[in-house]
Amino acid sequence: MFLQVILTGALIGSVYSLVAVGLTLVWGLMDIINFAHGDMMMISMYTVFWLYTLLKFDPFVSLPISAGITALLGVLIYKFVIKRVVNAPGLMALLATFGLSLFIRNFAQFLWSPNYRFVGESILSGKRIFLADLIIGLPQLAAALGSIVMTFLIALFIKKTKTGKAIQATAQGRDIAELMGVNTEKIYAITFALSGICVGVAGTLLSGIFPVYPEAGAMYGLLAFVIVALGGFGNIWGAFYAGILIGLTEALGGFYLGTQFKYALAFLIYLLVLQFRPKGLFGW
Amino acid sequence: MAMKNRLLYVISVVALVLPFIFRNVNFQHIMIMLLIFAGLGESWNIITGFAGQTSFGHAAFFGIGAYTSTILFYKFGISPWVGMLLGALFAAVVSAIVSYPCFRLKGHYFAVATLAVAEIIKQLFVSWDYVEGATGISIPVKPDSFWMMQFHRSKIPYFLIAYVLFIVSVVIAVLIERNKMGYYLKAIRESHEAAEALGINTTRYKLYAMIVSSAVTAMFGTLYAQYILYIDPFMVFGLDISMKIVLLTVLGGLGTVYGPIIGSAILIPLSEYTRAFLGGTGKGIDLMIYGALIVIVACFEPRGVFGLFQRSKKRGAQYAKTTA
Numbered sequence A: 001m002f003l004q005v006i007l008t009g010a011l012i013g014s015v016y017s018l019v020a021v022g023l024t025l026v027w028g029l030m031d032i033i034n035f036a037h038g039d040m041m042m043i044s045m046y047t048v049f050w051l052y053t054l055l056k057f058d059p060f061v062s063l064p065i066s067a068g069i070t071a072l073l074g075v076l077i078y079k080f081v082i083k084r085v086v087n088a089p090g091l092m093a094l095l096a097t098f099g100l101s102l103f104i105r106n107f108a109q110f111l112w113s114p115n116y117r118f119v120g121e122s123i124l125s126g127k128r129i130f131l132a133d134l135i136i137g138l139p140q141l142a143a144a145l146g147s148i149v150m151t152f153l154i155a156l157f158i159k160k161t162k163t164g165k166a167i168q169a170t171a172q173g174r175d176i177a178e179l180m181g182v183n184t185e186k187i188y189a190i191t192f193a194l195s196g197i198c199v200g201v202a203g204t205l206l207s208g209i210f211p212v213y214p215e216a217g218a219m220y221g222l223l224a225f226v227i228v229a230l231g232g233f234g235n236i237w238g239a240f241y242a243g244i245l246i247g248l249t250e251a252l253g254g255f256y257l258g259t260q261f262k263y264a265l266a267f268l269i270y271l272l273v274l275q276f277r278p279k280g281l282f283g284w
Numbered sequence B: 001m002a003m004k005n006r007l008l009y010v011i012s013v014v015a016l017v018l019p020f021i022f023r024n025v026n027f028q029h030i031m032i033m034l035l036i037f038a039g040l041g042e043s044w045n046i047i048t049g050f051a052g053q054t055s056f057g058h059a060a061f062f063g064i065g066a067y068t069s070t071i072l073f074y075k076f077g078i079s080p081w082v083g084m085l086l087g088a089l090f091a092a093v094v095s096a097i098v099s100y101p102c103f104r105l106k107g108h109y110f111a112v113a114t115l116a117v118a119e120i121i122k123q124l125f126v127s128w129d130y131v132e133g134a135t136g137i138s139i140p141v142k143p144d145s146f147w148m149m150q151f152h153r154s155k156i157p158y159f160l161i162a163y164v165l166f167i168v169s170v171v172i173a174v175l176i177e178r179n180k181m182g183y184y185l186k187a188i189r190e191s192h193e194a195a196e197a198l199g200i201n202t203t204r205y206k207l208y209a210m211i212v213s214s215a216v217t218a219m220f221g222t223l224y225a226q227y228i229l230y231i232d233p234f235m236v237f238g239l240d241i242s243m244k245i246v247l248l249t250v251l252g253g254l255g256t257v258y259g260p261i262i263g264s265a266i267l268i269p270l271s272e273y274t275r276a277f278l279g280g281t282g283k284g285i286d287l288m289i290y291g292a293l294i295v296i297v298a299c300f301e302p303r304g305v306f307g308l309f310q311r312s313k314k315r316g317a318q319y320a321k322t323t324a
Helices: A002-030 A037-055 A059-085 A092-112 A138-160 A162-172 A174-179 A184-207 A218-231 A236-256 A259-276 B002-021 B025-050 B059-076 B080-102 B107-126 B156-177 B180-190 B192-197 B202-228 B233-237 B239-252 B258-278 B285-300 B304-323
Strands: A128-131 A134-137
Touching: A002 A037, A002 A134, A002 A138, A002 A162, A002 A184, A002 A218, A002 A236, A037 A059, A037 A092, A037 A184, A037 A218, A059 A092, A059 A184, A059 B285, A092 B239, A092 B285, A128 A138, A134 A138, A138 A162, A138 A184, A138 A236, A162 A174, A162 A184, A174 A184, A218 A236, A218 A259, A218 B107, A236 A259, A259 B080, A259 B107, B002 B025, B002 B156, B002 B258, B025 B156, B025 B180, B025 B202, B025 B239, B025 B258, B059 B080, B059 B107, B059 B202, B059 B233, B059 B239, B080 B107, B080 B202, B107 B233, B107 B239, B156 B180, B156 B202, B180 B192, B180 B202, B192 B202, B202 B233, B233 B239, B239 B258, B239 B285, B239 B304, B258 B285, B258 B304
Parallel strands: none
Antiparallel strands: A128 A134
């Protein structure tokens, strides 16, 4: 049973990781807290839902479409909102993204009502594999594996490609990167697109497991803040391990103490770890 | 300095007189909410605006204030006035206990920690049966009485209490800003290391700021509970309350005494009127418009509304200079 709980925690933790990776990219690069991050994920979940309901698309078929839509949404958010507040003093950027989050969430409620909706069938739904005495649901496994692969691809992109290096350079010093010929405006837009792709993929993978409703992204957004800080701002692998850690905490706490405490424990872990590593697990 | 004071006097007199001129109940309700949130903004401003330690968790203290008085009244029939003082004391103690470890964290790490603390406290109240958990508490209705802080015939007594608390919060903010402590806090905000190098005990002053800030916040929590007559953990401990305080202060102007007043005067009527006209359909149009307006203000006036005033004043001064 213990192993089963660990496994469940690790599986959901990997999805948390992917959401957090998207957030940490933007946070680390631009020092902007994107409160609308979870709501972008919700949009991706609705995209999958509607493609399934109207066109009978399997969630795995609609993955590129939903990721594309959230990437576009990310770019639009950057172009129309973030660009204007990125250099503003104080917490003005936060004010803007919070307003954005309210807007997106209630816009979804306006269009699609607050009801829970479910993506009925996918090629994986209801299937499970048995491994010794462990039961693994295939949708959960696919969500976890998909998230890990995606995190790996993002890390590879940042590390190996020219654009990725430009992103790193911009994060280290915007002015100098600009002097070196980096078009930082473009880099910011690309980073928001990447962040959108992360939540787009995460939302798609989750839509087969969880109900779709306007507040669906809210808790993920909030947990993503904690995970990003726990991993150290801007650190992709930090966010990844922190996500797994939070997933495990939640599963173990939920199992041994009761589900009502699982989020409280996730927050408590953050406070405890930060006592020993004040800049996150992998921060310096 | 005198000029600054005079403007504050004008604002406080106008705020006091308005509900007696416009005797509309909705207007009085908006004035009460406006003063409550302006006061909350003032107290949040002490720790975030002055000392630069961003708190996303002030709902924790607001909720402690609301729950302390409500529990004492609901279970033991003790006057909310006593509850208000005890709530403030209790919030101060809690803030001291949680702040001490949190102050080791800097910048966003601190901000996320405050958010985590508020969420943990919320979860605890949700699963705590003695305080009715997630169902919340309806405060038993008693005949109008000052001692029991319940008034059903008119909103004016609530308004007056809100007004007095608001004035208290403004006076505290002004006193801190214009005394040694204010300069210390602003030094900490500008550079933690430099402040320490100058011999300021940064942890102690941040702690003082947090204690004062949370105690005042808790007092508004009590008033809010007595005014609405119902509380549940999501309502008083929720991120919504924390963020509303942050939003209106940032909107008005962070780190100034006028900021929360301006921000509240814009945001509260906006949210109350959009809710009155467009809410109730269950479609979220009111919050949609509210969100969109916040985005628009943030995009087009990134320095806050107070920044707009300062800029126009500077422009006026420059104009006077060039024409002279």
